[in-house]
Amino acid sequence: MKKFKLLFATLMLLVLTACSMESPFLENAEESTTNENFKIGFSISTLNNPFFVTLSEGAEANAKEQGADISIVDAQDDASKQASDVEDLIQQGVDLILINPVDSSAVGSAVESANAAGIPVITVDRSAESGEVVSHIASDNVAGGVLAGEYLLELAGEGAKVAMLEGTAGSSAARDRGAGFLQAVEGKVDIVKSLTANFDRGEGLTVMENMLQANPEIEAVFAQNDEMALGALEAIEAAGKNIVVIGFDATDDALAKIKEGKLAASVAQKPEEIGKAAIKTAVAYLNGEKVEEFVPVELELVK
Template identity: 35%
Template sequence: MALRLRTLTNAAVVLLAGVTLLSGCTKSEDGASPSDDSSGGEQVVASSSPGGAGCTLTDYGSPKLDLKDAIVGFSQSEKEANPFRIAETQSIRDEAEKIGVKKLLVTNAQSQLPKQISDIQDMLAQGAQFLIVAPLNSDGLEPALAEAAAKKVPVLTIDRKINATACKDYLAFLGSDFVDQGKRAADAMVKVTGGTGKVAILLGASGNNVTTDRTNGFVEQLAATAPGLEIVAQQTGEFARDKGQTVMEQLISSNPEITAVYAENDEMALGAVTALKTAGKKPGVDVKIVSIDGTRNAVQAIVDGTINAVIESNPRFGPLAFKTAADFYSGATIPNDVIIADREYDSTNAKDSLAGTY
């Protein structure tokens, strides 16, 4: 069966290092599609670092630690103005309380890189012994990482990758395969459009691997499978609903021939829905929309017929993050990359899946 995070044993985590990387990570280890999973939102580990690359407590040079006696810090990257960030932070808080972490420090960088650096440094000054970081950008956290490394404080990154060396600058990455998310979004777009039309891409924020990978995966998959779908515009909406709406207004004005929209998160997709309605178009009908995240509002929009498909990006990292920390301190080898499986929503399953969304 798929390795569900609440039942992972230390041995299972060690075994993850030897798991063959799944093609696109679209299926769990028993071959079942993530969209068939009925776990109510629980993250499922799909695969881990190919070739057995991983890190142990000895490799990292950190002292052994019982999390019930520890000060743990969580650095959130963006203001909690969208469901993904809200769910992610709450998941960390809930799991810390559940397992009895002595003290949890939580900061929010408000989408400002200098603040995220100072947030991490402040938590270290307050005695943080283990750090969970949702990076704002893939580059730029070097001063904070260097200070953590000097104090032998492990840094576990979640949801976005950083351009640094695992087991040296940070412990490991937990998150989705973002290239695959883009490819799956392209496949969904081909399905809902019939493989023809003119596509606009609402890009996420610049400077992080999520935007780059979701774009590359989508563009490459369309080029390989649907030459009849032409990308006519790409513009950043910065992962925000209001900016997604503004950009969509501009795009349909300058490119009235647009018949499909790929939004790299649900908030931008929902902004696009509003813009299209204001312009007198029928989102989901006149203009097909595919997005990524799996928020309740977006899945409800599928039910309502204004969004056509959504690829999930599961934000509930708390259980997996703290299980990874516990296994690390017990002596297990932690893979450099632990990739989770993500579901997919469309008109066939959206209504029945609402209860498991966030």
């Protein structure tokens, strides 16, 4: 009996020793799972726009800080190319896809493809009208449009002849900024023209030239991004006119024009913060944390 008790005690000691030797390994295994290098794909609408360049740089920098691998692809403002880019990211087996849509309606099929592959999607700056999205990271574009409209009304006054340069048709940013602007000025100013210039500086110049030829009485312009606002300024200066112009994004070029007194104001979106917030939300979700359906990024009027 004594021999049996001694044998039992020896066996228990061996088991306890083995467990204590295993625990550091188990702890390290758990840490490696938590600190896994996630692969994140980012389909961005265009890198031919300073706003989105800054946004992508914010995402890239934060991904490096978080220890995540990021692959950024440029859709070049082409909804078909964006759909193809997302399919490529799916084939690469990324853990999550960030999408900054060219067209909020057209991107739905790409989101649904990612859903079918079991890859979570987060939209950035612009939303998707269909498909399942984990979270949306953006400024409140409607509120930004209201800010622009209220300030334009303050500068130009009630009854002013106003034109609006719209962004890419079908994008949620264009739709929401326009809706916010109209909410602030409708019934208080005379909107003589509202045309798309696709968030592009060159198109902003051409469209504004045509607007001024058809409506030389225009007194104020709201451009739904700074690139179009800067193009409009070129056309206005060439025509020798003094017209209030308000943009959106507060890019470096726009801020320089505000300091010169040529651009009245711009709504600052803080693209770098949007990019950082997108990565932070993506990594949190991949780590099993609960994330908000909408993560707003603060904006302000710069004048």
